[in-house]
Amino acid sequence: MRETLVAGIDSSTQSCKVVVRDAATGALRRFGQAPHPDGTEVDPEAWWDALRVALAAAGGLDDVAAVSVAGQQHGLVALDAEGEVIRPALLWNDTRSAGAARDLIAELGRADRGDAAAGPAAWAEATGSVPVASLTVTKLRWLADHEPENAARVAAVALPHDWLTWRLSGATSFDTLVTDRSDASGTGYFDTARGVYRRDLLALALRRDDVEGVVLPRVLGPGVEAGRGDLAADLGHLVLAPGAGDNAGAALGLGMVRGDVAISIGTSGVVSAVAPEPVADPTGLVAGFADATGSFLPLAVTLNGSRVLDAAARLLGVDHAGLSALALAAPAGAGGLTLVPYLDGERTPNLPEATGSLLGLTLSTMTPEHLARAAVEGLLCGLADGVEAVRAQGVPVERIRLIGGAARSEAVRTLAPGILGGPVQVPTPGEYVADGAARQAAWVLSGEPEPPTWTTAEVRIYDGEPAPQVRERYAARRHLVTGR
Ligand SMILES: Nc1ncnc2c1ncn2[C@@H]1O[C@H](COP(=O)(O)OP(=O)(O)O)[C@@H](O)[C@H]1O
Numbered sequence: 020m021r022e023t024l025v026a027g028i029d030s031s032t033q034s035c036k037v038v039v040r041d042a043a044t045g046a047l048r049r050f051g052q053a054p055h056p057d058g059t060e061v062d063p064e065a066w067w068d069a070l071r072v073a074l075a076a077a078g079g080l081d082d083v084a085a086v087s088v089a090g091q092q093h094g095l096v097a098l099d100a101e102g103e104v105i106r107p108a109l110l111w112n113d114t115r116s117a118g119a120a121r122d123l124i125a126e127l128g129r130a131d132r133g134d135a136a137a138g139p140a141a142w143a144e145a146t147g148s149v150p151v152a153s154l155t156v157t158k159l160r161w162l163a164d165h166e167p168e169n170a171a172r173v174a175a176v177a178l179p180h181d182w183l184t185w186r187l188s189g190a191t192s193f194d195t196l197v198t199d200r201s202d203a204s205g206t207g208y209f210d211t212a213r214g215v216y217r218r219d220l221l222a223l224a225l226r227r228d229d230v231e232g233v234v235l236p237r238v239l240g241p242g243v244e245a246g247r248g249d250l251a252a253d254l255g256h257l258v259l260a261p262g263a264g265d266n267a268g269a270a271l272g273l274g275m276v277r278g279d280v281a282i283s284i285g286t287s288g289v290v291s292a293v294a295p296e297p298v299a300d301p302t303g304l305v306a307g308f309a310d311a312t313g314s315f316l317p318l319a320v321t322l323n324g325s326r327v328l329d330a331a332a333r334l335l336g337v338d339h340a341g342l343s344a345l346a347l348a349a350p351a352g353a354g355g356l357t358l359v360p361y362l363d364g365e366r367t368p369n370l371p372e373a374t375g376s377l378l379g380l381t382l383s384t385m386t387p388e389h390l391a392r393a394a395v396e397g398l399l400c401g402l403a404d405g406v407e408a409v410r411a412q413g414v415p416v417e418r419i420r421l422i423g424g425a426a427r428s429e430a431v432r433t434l435a436p437g438i439l440g441g442p443v444q445v446p447t448p449g450e451y452v453a454d455g456a457a458r459q460a461a462w463v464l465s466g467e468p469e470p471p472t473w474t475t476a477e478v479r480i481y482d483g484e485p486a487p488q489v490r491e492r493y494a495a496r497r498h499l500v501t502g503r
């Protein structure tokens with residue numbers, strides 16, 4: 020009997036990845052990838068082009084029965100009444116809306132509680148998250164303030180995965196514009212605990228009273244079909260799944276359950292955990308998002324993930340294997356050298372205007388080995404803070420798995436247990452977001468109430484001596500940063 024194939028897509032910050040898997044077992048059959056343009060402002064058409072190249076590299080969809088798109092979260096894709104993209108999308112790592120975030124927090128605090136200082140708690144209660152520059156709601160406010168003529172033309176607001184799913188469906192009318200809870204929960208105008216949009220917050224962001232007519236993607240429940248039929252551009256005849264935000268995709272791809280924590284080191288550094296109850300953290304360290312199965316996915320996200328290592332390798336004139344070897348050749352704590360890695364500003368902690376700092380230089384620490392070590396340790400210390408913040412919300416942290424591009428670094432894997440304070444599981448390097456999307460596609464195809472049980476990836480366990488002194492020194496220095 021011919022096997023049934025499903026495809027999963029991860030339209031991430033740096034590239035588009037496609038996996039084609041057996042719907043019953045999850046066995047990998049084909050893979051394709053295509054790069055995205057650099058920058059924090061991107062024409063969504065470039066994602067569509069990359070998706071088509073990646074699909075072709077993965078052998079196309081002619082023999083595939085269902086497809087699902089997961090993608091980078093929060094990016095603002097503003098559409099006009101004709102469904103055309105109004106301006107290049109502002110991505111999750113674009114920090115120009117940091118001031119808008121501060122304004123929105125104060126305004127809701129004043130409106131809801133008569134006190135601007137109560138804003139963080141008001142937002143956490145309303146949506147599950149306190150706005151930072153990454154969230155879509157702040158990008159809409161930035162648009163209203165800096166490009167009012169564009170803001171006035173907004174007829175629909177989509178996220179990267181919603182827009183790509185819509186393009187796949189043919190983008191014929193806004194009736195077919197859909198999303199899922201996981202990505203809706205990252206907009207800042209969705210009440211994650213109750214599963215409904217907050218149009219009043221959309222109106223607040225856009226400074227418009229007429230937002231009733233603004234189309235927001237229909238939020239499909241877990242496992243619900245998004246459509247079926249001929250895809251756009253002759254890409255095939257198949258079932259379309261609702262898709263997900265990339266971190267919810269990874270949770271589905273890893274088969275995460277309560278107690279599991281994923282640390283993903285791609286462009287972003289993400290600590291996420293599956294939780295049965297919604298989280299509302301007024302400190303803003305943890306965002307109270309939803310997952311793709313009907314549960315919740317609290318997460319702490321840094322702006323400075325794999326690119327910290329990319330930049331360190333470039334500076335030292337080595338490749339990633341070389342950087343890893345250098346880092347492993349230096350002593351723990353890099354002899355007192357600390358890299359506070361806020362190269363792109365920072366989101367957690369919320370320091371969008373911060374720059375990175377290199378502290379503790381001496382004649383003996385100013386070496387390639389010490390610098391490489393400090394880069395890996397600084398990256399991991401930021402993530403360890405994220406684990407602590409998630410734990411502080413009462414979310415159980417029992418098993419940590421390391422994924423994303425930089426999980427391929429032997430130095431990251433080796434040093435993670437010491438800095439995180441316990442063993443770390445490293446699944447076979449793979450595309451877990453795309454895998455989660457493929458699993459969702461198989462789920463929708465099956466019509467069953469639960470996703471199919473797929474064989475989970477093999478993991479290698481890394482353990483090591485705890486290195487609390489590295490984190491302590493980092494904690495003492497992480498605020499010693501200067502602005503841009
Ligand atoms: N062996 C490695 N060591 C460290 N970083 C790596 C390694 N291999 C790839 N990367 C980095 O991982 C990143 C890509 O990972 P990925 O998870 O696909 O990112 P994103 O999801 O943000 O597009 C790039 O910055 C790349 O340089």
Ligand SMILES: O=C(CO)[C@@H](O)[C@H](O)COP(=O)(O)O
Binds near residue numbers: 090153285288320
């Ligand atoms: O902003 C978030 C989550 O809140 C990021 O995780 C983005 O979703 C981008 O992820 P990568 O492309 O870096 O994996």
